[in-house]
Amino acid sequence: MPNDPSERTPAPGTSQRPAEARRVVVPRRGPMLVDGPVEVELEDGTVASSDRFRVALCTCRLSERYPWCDTSHRRRR
């Protein structure tokens, strides 16, 4: 039935994102990528927040701007 709400699928581009699971990209090396905005609670209880469309969370713990990646994870020659 064209008007049956149960059969209606969202039009492209209008999918209800909040209802979907948020995908986090976890690479072998380098930052974890999470869709923003995010709040990150640190060990000392302080909260860092970013409203960027995507954020790069440092996984190597070397960043001087922790919890955000600052590319310190890169190999050096």
Next chain:
Amino acid sequence: MSHDRDALHDRHSPALPSSRGPLSAGVLALLRGEGPPPGAELAAEADPYGDDLQLALYCCYELHYRGFAGVDPALEWDPALLTVRRAMENRFLGALRQDVEVHRDVRSAVKELETEPVEGSGASWFLRDEGELRHLREYAAMRSVYHLKEADPHAWVLPRLWGRAKAAMVSVEFDEFGGGRAERVHAKLFADLMADLGLETAYGVYLEHSPAPALAVVNLMSLLGLHRALRGALVGHFAAVEITSSPGSRRLAEAMRRTGAGPAAEFFYDEHVEADAVHEQVVRHEVIGGLLEEEPYLEDDVVFGMDATVFLEDRLGDHVMACWQAGRPALRSPLPEPVAVSA
């Protein structure tokens, strides 16, 4: 019916620069409405990286951005001007194709770009360790020919991408343009940095001061942005900028802090450390990955865009360091004393 001459002639646009040779003199005369365009043979003979050709090309391209005060905006699509522009582009691009050593594939090009030397010798290393405010002011003035139009040439690639590459490129551009907030547009953050350094912030003010290697870096992005045929190279260029920006910005942020340049000056580079660490990932995996999934035959172009960017950035770095080490200004003309620094 009379036209409003001001509206037609971009009154708020930057002033025309002075010429640097026969080619740029000819282009500037045409822009002022005072002469025929220079012959294409002048372009074929010019130094492809020299002041004359680079300034002439820069002026042709500027018509696609903000134009010049008193110049008819319709000249943007003037067939005679486009003919000489094409001859200059062929000269410039031909030289790059000959001189740039290209990597085998995207993978090896990226790998080299993201390997950080422990001790580098470029301008950002010098500025971090021993740069004085006068060096930082010169550096900002010559970088302003790009940063005041930051991310603009890359927007031209959007209609030429689709799918994953397009969606990702748009999100990075959205971030560059402040995520919907005018005060966070990266070009505006750079203007704030310039104010901290006592520089004028008006668009195009330091074109006159900027040496050829600084113009060449911007001309490459305009060239790649304006030609759909070069979309792969534009994407490669953008990736190279984003991959190298974060560590370079970290050094420049340190330079700003050490010299007490000011909060906006520090913020511009701090913001780029974080933003470009994200952009790099998105451009590498989504933009390049998406583009090559759709158009795998563009891989050589992507690599060329990356390597040509590094080649021209290195030439600029060499120029700047040669001047500073010899105790000379790296600009074509000295900067005026700092204008009143904003409180």
